[in-house]
Amino acid sequence: MVSIEKSTIATRVSRELRRRIVAGEYPVGMKLQQEQIASELGVSRSPVREALHQLEAEGLILLVSQKGATVAPVHASEVSELFELRLLIEPYLLTLAIPAMTDADFDAAEGIIAEMDNVELAYWGVANWRFHATLYRPAARPTIMKTLEKIHETFDRYIRLQIALTDGRWKAHADHRRILDACREGQAEVAAALLRQHISTAGSELALEASQRQTDSAAMDT
DSSP states (O other), X not given: OHHHHHHHHHHHHHHHHHHHHHHTSSOTTOEEOXXXXXXXXXXOHHHHHHHHHHHHHTTSEEEETTTEEEEOOOOHXXXXXXXXXXXXXXXXXXXXXXXXXXXXXXXXXXXXXXXXXXXXXXXXXXXXXXXXXXHHGGGOOHHHHHHHHHHHHHTHHHHHHHXXXXXXXXXXXXXXXXXXXXXXXXXXXHHHHHHHHHHHHHXXXXXXXXXXXXXXXXXXXX
């Protein structure tokens, strides 16, 4: 029972730390002090340590022996690979899902689009995943969906970065609307093509921004 309780606390801690990183409250390179975090959240160091290991596995922080934890940088190569995976998986799932979609699925997706008009930036990635997951779930591929959810969790802060630095919120809104309309009309090929363009454009913008940040950081270090 004790181990379950500790694990539950660690999950809550990792969720809060993830939110702070995604929201930009913890910028790239910031050192994360276990004692300070534990004090702020009113927990012991043990669940904080466990949470940090979880965030390391997600690529959000770096853990270095004797040096502690720091917020991981945004690498252009990682962004590109994550979006390559999206391009391989998501159009496939959408094509499978469209014939099985119901009015309830369309209504749910519509509601999430409306919600995303005013969602706080820190929660944009979560809402974005919920929208995409609603479209893909009728494909009945739960194992692939679990893998895809992990991918979305990993680039959550990248999506926030894109939305913050571009007109991404409104472009994503328009893209989501067109994809949903094509799904509603049963146009699988059109919907898949729109989705590929949506993912490709977002990936290119993010990779460019990440590359520029890496260049700027390198210049500051010289």
